[in-house]
Amino acid sequence: MSSALNSVIQINKSAGQMPMNAVAFRRNDLPARKDGREEISFVETIVGRRGALRGILSLVEAVAPTNMTVLIGGETGTGKELIARAVHEFSPRRNRSLVKVNCAAIPAGLLESELFGHERGAFTGAINSHVGRFALADRGTLFLDEVGDIPLELQPKLLRVLQEHEFEAVGSTRTMRVDVRIVAATNQDLKRMAQDREFREDLYYRLNVFPIYLPPLRERKSDIPALVEYFVRQFAASMDKSIKSIPQETMRSVVCHPWPGNIRELQNYIARGVVLSKDGVFQPAPLETDQQVEPAISNPTLEDKVRTEILAACQRANWKLGGPRGAAARLGLKRTTLFYKMKRLGIAPPADQSQS
Secondary structure, three states, rough: OOOOOOEEEEOOOOOOOOOOOOOOOOOOOOEEEEEOOOOOOOHHHHOOOHHHHHHHHHHHHHHOOOOOOEEEEEOOOOOHHHHHHHHHOOOOOOOOOEEEOOOOOOEEEEEEHHHHOEOOOOOOOHHHHHHHHHOOOOOOOOEEEEEHHHHHHHHHHHHHHHHOOEEEOOOOEEEEEEEEEEEEEEEHHHHHHOOOOOOOOOHHHOOEEEEEEEEHHHOOHHHHHHHHHHHHHHHHHHHOOOOOOOEEHHHHHHHHHHOHHHHHHHHHHHHHHHHHHOHHHOOOOOOOOOOOOOOOOOOOHHHHHHHEEEEEHHHHHHOOOOOOHHHHHHOOOOHHHOOOOOOOHOOOOHHHOOOO
16 A cells, blocks of 8 residues: 555545454455456455465465365464455355364363264263264365364364264264365464374374465564555444544554554454544554563462462463463363363453454
């Protein structure tokens, strides 16, 4: 965007109101056609497509028409789910289901049933049969988000369905065959986890057929002005506000900020800024330059020490609680025990990490 650093940046309103759930895509109905003519180019649908992202888009366009397994890596908030959606939307499976499962959000004891389904009476509380995500995604695409959090004991079954395209539901002896394209995502280093025996090496290589790495926003500074304009239009429309310009100094400070929470953090910041803006000018609150440090406690109690230890473990794990590299594992606790302790001590993740 050539006008990104002008003294006042004029907001382009021609795009109209954008869907609230679109972080990287300009349209929510891809692929589509213009007036029944040519299909819209994938690149035309992306907000911010310079530098490193241009190469990523080329990889997506190349792998989407195939049935290859794709492994998307990158920090939290970089848009891995949106790239997974793009792979599906531009594949021959686009008219079938894109089934999503967050492997870190489902308790380890229930994840097998969620992925593969279960028969009635398979375990206590299984009063009805349940169709798993693999069956739901048959002839479509299954997106395994946070795949590094799949428990080691469940990984052989996942490896089998990737290799043989077959599985049994929990409590069943009947083998089911499926035709599923796998797209997985993680913000962890699966190769190092495999070397440390925290993740099966054979499963890692089965997932890492076509890797795509999403760089953090601090390495994509040339994309930030376009993202800022897009989010300002998006939130201004949803709040029925008119914002016509962005001051040069505001844009410069946004571009220079490191954005540890990546696109998700930028999106939240722009939303707050739109709320505060007046007179048609985008005027957000000042950016925080340093993380807040809790004051030291003199004569700490045992509870204070436990709270400090849990906070440190959560921060080192990027507020990921479950999985082999999560805070619970670092503390030597069960995830449910950690949840209980956090609730009792009033510990909650920052707003920009609440969905990680």
